[in-house]
Amino acid sequence: MDSDAGSNSSRSSSPDLVVDDSMGSFFSNKMFQAYCQEEGAARAAGQGRADRCAGGGKSKTRADLKEGDDVQDLRLKVNGRERKRMHDLNQALDGLREVMPYAQGPSVRKLSKISTLLLARNYILMLSSSLEEMKKLVGDVYGGSGAQSRTSHPRITLPAPTAHLPLHPLAQNLHSLVGSTASVLHHPSPPPAPAPHSPPSASYMGFHHAPVQSLLKDPLHLASSYRHFPGMPCPCSLCQPLPTTTSTLHSFSMGK
């Protein structure tokens, strides 16, 4: 609902572009018109670019061409760089979408940019809190009766930075802990099987029906995103105070 299905691929990459074959490059209609108007005004009595813009004129001086081409070339270069920059940005966003707990596939609507960013943020917060919970659990299991007290969590040196680790191990641990069942995302087609190196799908993580929407609305609204199993640890905000402060996040060395 919040994103175009084929916003990038199906849509023309240059909605208002026309091809100027003589230049071998693209002009926007707006730019072309402005260019024509400007030139037309400057050369009200002349036969400069205005004629070209009108579609007919072929008589143009060498100076006209040079001056115009300089401006055009500069503008085209700048536009091209900006286009590339935005494409790179979108590529990065696509990469982010790929690792998000959101069903992906041709029949699934792509997350919008803002949704991707919001979901990513909350996903990170959720993983952080889950990791903390796992640390506590491991401490309870292995350190409970030993020298390490139950109240003070043992030092567990986890392989830091999940950022460059596949997310599956963590997800599988969560899966076994939380006991995810077939809570399925609301999408028209069955969710694709997770790729070997893809993150867990929302259903895999135990998300409920509208996890994405809820994740997007409330920065910390993890409660509605989890199934609750009596006696089982749950990383949701209702079952535990979320240690999701910036300091918490910073406590995970992200290897940057």
Add this chain to the structure above:
DNA sequence: TAGGCCATCTGGTCCT
């Protein structure tokens, strides 16, 4: 048809 989302253009600003 209105609203959301998006790509692109464009001018300004800052940095190297």
Add this chain to the structure above:
DNA sequence: AGGACCAGATGGCCTA
């Protein structure tokens, strides 16, 4: 000077 980054404007596409 040239490039990167940013934000505003514009127009197209899609959905409710």
